[in-house]
Amino acid sequence: MSEGDLAIRDVNLEHFSAHAEREPTKIVARLRGNADQLVRDELQRIISELHTEATRLGVREAVLDVRDLYFMNSSCLSVIVRWITGQMKCAIESYRIRFTCNANLRWQKRSLQAMATLGGALVVID
Amino acid sequence: MGRTSIAHRLRLAFLVMSVLTLAVGALCISRMHELNQATAKIAGHHLAKVRLAQTGVRKVHENGRSALHLFLIRDPRTFDEELAEQGATSREISEIYAQFEHLLDADDERALFGAITAARARYRSTRAEAEEVLRTGDRQRALTKFEHEVLPALDEYIDDWDVLLELEGRRANEAAVNAATSYARARAVTLALTGIALVLGMGVAFFVTRLITRPILAISDAATRLQSGDLAARADVSSNDELGTLAAAFNSMSEAVAFRHERLAREMNLAQHIQTALLPRTFCVAGLDVTAAMNPATEVGGDYYDVLPVHDGCWIGIGDVAGHGLNAGLIMLMIQSSVAALVREDPDRTPRALVTTVNKVIFENLHERLVLDEHATMTLLRFHDDGFVAFAGAHEEVLVCRAETGRCEAIDTPGTWIGAIDDIAAMTSDSSLRLAQDDVMILFTDGVTEARNAEGVPFGIERLFGAIEGARGLAVETIRDRVLDAIAAWAPQPDDDVSLVVARYTGPVV
Structure with missing residues (x-):
């Protein structure tokens, strides 16, 4: 695989989709729809591939654009929390995790703030 | 049902189809071969007779011309040569007669051939008489005898040949018609056998397919019922083959699923009870x-x-x-x-x-x-x-x-x-x-x-x-x-x- 290729498979379900793109210093994964129990495994895969690719390509940031993600249940939230706590345990500093959020969505305001608090400098909320 | 595997059934079905196809093919080839032989035989036989008859007629004509020439020449040396040539032609005609007689296989042919032989004898007799007169030097009387006795005998002789030729031509036509009829019959038989083989093949294919698909559908139906929550769903397949083994495995799995589902439900009830009891x-x-x-x-x-x-x-x-x-x-x-x-x-x-x-x-x-x-x-x-x-x-x-x-x-x-x-x-x-x-x-x-x-x-x-x-x-x-x-x-x-x-x-x- 060349360095330019991004090994993050898209998700295109009826009520949830995900697509990742590489930008010069970061990888941006855009999540849309509703992340409920049915998409938990797909979300787990995307986050896992995002982590692998961010590490392989040595980008500065892994961005989760959740502006069009209207709902995330606690199981899916657990996937994100595990990602963050996993990165917090890493001895080597790698990439930051940035959330591009929508202030009008209540779950984001409530959960992402707690996530930023949990992650400290590792997590940035826009 | 005995221990007959699906692979065995398919092999058997293939074998039956192959045997049927080979049998039909062999029968058709045999029938066509017979037809071909019969047609060739009939055609060859009649053609040989027609050919011989034509040769005979041609020789008779040659003989007639030679006789006329004999009565017109005046040089005694030439006369002897012509006579010798006529004798050679007569021998050829005799050989043709012998061959033709050998080929005769019908009474009417034999009757006509008898008439020709008799006509030939008359012709030869009148011609010999005319030749005797000619040898006496009375050319005029010989020519008169030739004109009034030999030529009519020759005409009668040739007419008899024509009748036989017509008969042989008719027979050849009949043989062609018979060959066409035989071909049509063989074709009908071939088509019928092909149809029977096709129907039998379809029947065998349908039967074998049904034998295989029915248990699969039963298992699929049971799986659908199990998926929709019917934990008692079982595949009703009793065959002692691969599908029977699959159905047995499915039924075992269903029982295991039902057992685990029941246990899980009990655990869930307990967990829910604990959760609410602690409130x-x-x-x-x-x-x-x-x-x-x-x-x-x-x-x-x-x-x-x-x-x-x-x-x-x-x-x-x-x-x-x-x-x-x-x-x-x-x-x-x-x-x-x-x-x-x-x-x-x-x-x-x-x-x-x-x-x-x-x-x-x-x-x-x-x-x-x-x-x-x-x-x-x-x-x-x-x-x-x-x-x-x-x-x-x-x-x-x-x-x-x-x-x-x-x-x-x-x-x-x-x-x-x-x-x-x-x-x-x-x-x-x-x-x-x-x-x-x-x-x-x-x-x-x-x-x-x-x-x-x-x-x-x-x-x-x-x-x-x-x-x-x-x-x-x-x-x-x-x-x-x-x-x-x-x-x-x-x-x-x-x-x-x-x-x-x-x-x-x-x-x-x-």
Whole structure:
């Protein structure tokens, strides 16, 4: 695989989709729809591939654009929390995790703030 | 049914089809070969006769011409040569006769050939007489005899040949017609045999296909029924082949699924029982009318609430373990036990201190003992009977419906979740609010605001405000029930537990 290729498979379900793109210093994964129990495994895969690719390509940031993600249940939230706590345990500093959020969505305001608090400098909320 | 494998059945079907095809093919080839031989024989036989007859007629004509020439020449030397030539022609004709006679196989042919032989004899006799006269030197009388006796005999002779030729031509035509009839019959037989082979082949193919597909459909049907929840679904296949083995394996699997499903259901019931049994049943807090309820979802959730009275008020806890199932129920049980034990030990510690200690306990249990990577939202509130409420820990907002305005306020619960990292002291702080008399405080889990209707629209915070504000003056139990009814009307089958704590501050305790 060349360095330019991004090994993050898209998700295109009826009520949830995900697509990742590489930008010069970061990888941006855009999540849309509703992340409920049915998409938990797909979300787990995307986050896992995002982590692998961010590490392989040595980008500065892994961005989760959740502006069009209207709902995330606690199981899916657990996937994100595990990602963050996993990165917090890493001895080597790698990439930051940035959330591009929508202030009008209540779950984001409530959960992402707690996530930023949990992650400290590792997590940035826009 | 005996031990006949599908592969064996297919091989057998293929063999039957092959044998049928080969039999039809061989029969057709044999029939065509016979037809070909018969046609060739008949055609060759008749053609030989016609050819001989034509040669005979030609020789007779030559002989006739030669005879005429004999009567016209005057040179004795030439006469002898012509006579010799005529004799040679007569011998050839005799050989043709012999050959022709050998080929005769019908009475009418023999009769006609007899007539020709007789005509030939007459012709030869008259010609010999005329030749005798010519040898005497009386040319004129010889010519007269030739004209009046030899030529009519020759005409009769040739006419008889023509009749035979016509007969042979007719026979050849009849042979051609017979060959065409035989070909048509052979073609009809071939078509009929092909049709029979086709029908038999289709029948065999249908029978074999049905033998294979019927059990597959039975297994598929049983699988569909099992998928739709019919745990008694079994595949009714008794054959002793691969499909029978598959059906037996499916039936064993169904039994195992039913057994595990039953066991899981029992465990779930137990877990749900534990979850609800641990919830407080009575609420007796000085200065606070408090009630609560939890409507569990189908699957065991991880909702937590508790009300722990202390000397000057109470501790109220609310939280939600991420995910569902036994693990979530178990973690909720650990949170409840830890909070209850720590409150008993020191009811006057700060909410922040309590939250961070509970986090340590839960984190250690999860990561070092259970090896689970889970987390939970949790806010602990310390209510004092003067209306002061201190709280810490991240969960949903605390709602307060003010008696003065009749409107709800949503108060953030800053901080982070418990169980995710070992120490959250740095990110946890105490916050506070003050309740005025008759203010109603509502705590809830995300199952309330995220209960989604058929279109996927969540119940949301605004509808929750509306339900609370609409019932604010009523008893706390009525407020609770009105809110729960509104949620149930919005989402009859919620995916998550719905938990609600409703507390009205009744004023300072004197």
